[in-house]
Amino acid sequence: MKDYAEAWPYPRPDSPPLLSPEQAEQTLDVWLVPKFSMLTLFCMLEPLRVANRFGRNLFAWRLRSMDGKGVVASNGVCIDVNGDLASVPDDAHLMVVSSYEPEAEVTARERAVLRRLAAHGGWLGGLDTAPFILARAGVLEGCRVALHWESVPAFRREFPQLRVSRERFEADATRQTGAGGTAGIDMMLDRIARDYGPALADAVGRQLVHHRHEVSTDDERQVRYAGLPRSVVRSLAVMEANLAQALPIPEICRMVGQSQRQLARLFLAHFGETPKQCYLGMRLDRAQRLLAGSHCRVTEAAMATGFQQLTHFSRAYRARFSETPSQTAARGPS
Structure with a gap:
């Protein structure tokens, strides 16, 4: 050629x-x-x-x-x-x-x-x-x-x-x-x-x-996680893999081999949020993507992101995005 x-x-x-x-x-x-x-x-x-x-x-x-x-x-x-x-x-x-x-x-x-x-x-x-x-x-x-x-x-x-x-x-x-x-x-x-x-x-x-x-997505994730402590990276990976069924923070700490107090200190230092707050934000972000990008109903989005109570989901969602889940869903695909 x-x-x-x-x-x-x-x-x-x-x-x-x-x-x-x-x-x-x-x-x-x-x-x-x-x-x-x-x-x-x-x-x-x-x-x-x-x-x-x-x-x-x-x-x-x-x-x-x-x-x-x-x-x-x-x-x-x-x-x-x-x-x-x-x-x-x-x-x-x-x-x-x-x-x-x-x-x-x-x-x-x-x-x-x-x-x-x-x-x-x-x-x-x-x-x-x-x-x-x-x-x-x-x-x-x-x-x-x-x-x-x-x-x-x-x-x-x-x-x-x-x-x-x-x-x-x-x-x-x-x-x-x-x-x-x-x-x-x-x-x-x-x-x-x-x-x-x-x-x-x-x-x-x-x-x-x-x-x-x-x-690949894995390589992009490595770039995004560059410079973070290993226990924080592992914690984020565990959270990402368990958005549909939220794990207790003590269980995440056990899985990554880090004390709850130390992990909280690291998350606050790097993200300004506790592990619980960060995990909640990840779940809500995924719920927003589901509602905005598909025909997913509000109850389905809540269940798909580990929320057992719809009132808790709606309250947390509105606090993060300044609108209700149903308002996001209404702008989804026709």
Whole structure:
């Protein structure tokens, strides 16, 4: 395979052209769902733009919306688009980009478009929370699914038949899903490497000042826990593994080999909270994700996060999020 990274000097004299679909070897259609993540969009497109600087007209892209009008991102910025979703051709490569409230404005009409592309063997992808949209359309069967870590509990509950990946992104011949944000860079570098070789992907990564990596959830957790005492890390891991059936703090102390007084001192020093307060917050955060991201009822969310009394759950939830569980659930997917 030709080494495109060295075939032409960098930068290319026209530095680089913004290509039309007729000029490029590949065209990516991107459906922007209202309140999409601007960071995710940019991280996905910039590797493709930079790849064009190495001597070949490789990539073009077209932005789509439901109605062909501009779309407002989660940061309030409106992005113009090139056309509506319905006009996407049958053989398109379509990437869906969403973030907050991914299905709030998606209707049966948009899901029908996704099914049409899938029926014609089209390539489909989704970033951040977009796998919810793809799964609801029934086009992810048999695929490993990667999505934003915060949405994983709700996704598993809503689609137990689908396999959720611990990776930043997953890709096969016709489907590609990812966690969003900077994971979009890794996803596109992987695509460049598959289609044109690792030399070009590495060169693009260097131009973006980005080291190619595929970090698993376990590795991300290690980075997040860096510098914490071992007993604190173990305690957090025990808590994360037991959100559905809350353990007494003395039992957690026994499991990690730390006295309750010493563990409390360490938690206060590092988090400003006692182990009990931290554990409660973790359970409530998961309950919020379930209520906001799925059709989970309030009683189900309470039971799934270890609350035996609904009044206790509602009171603690309101104290943390300044709204009731039912208010969060009302804004969930339609």
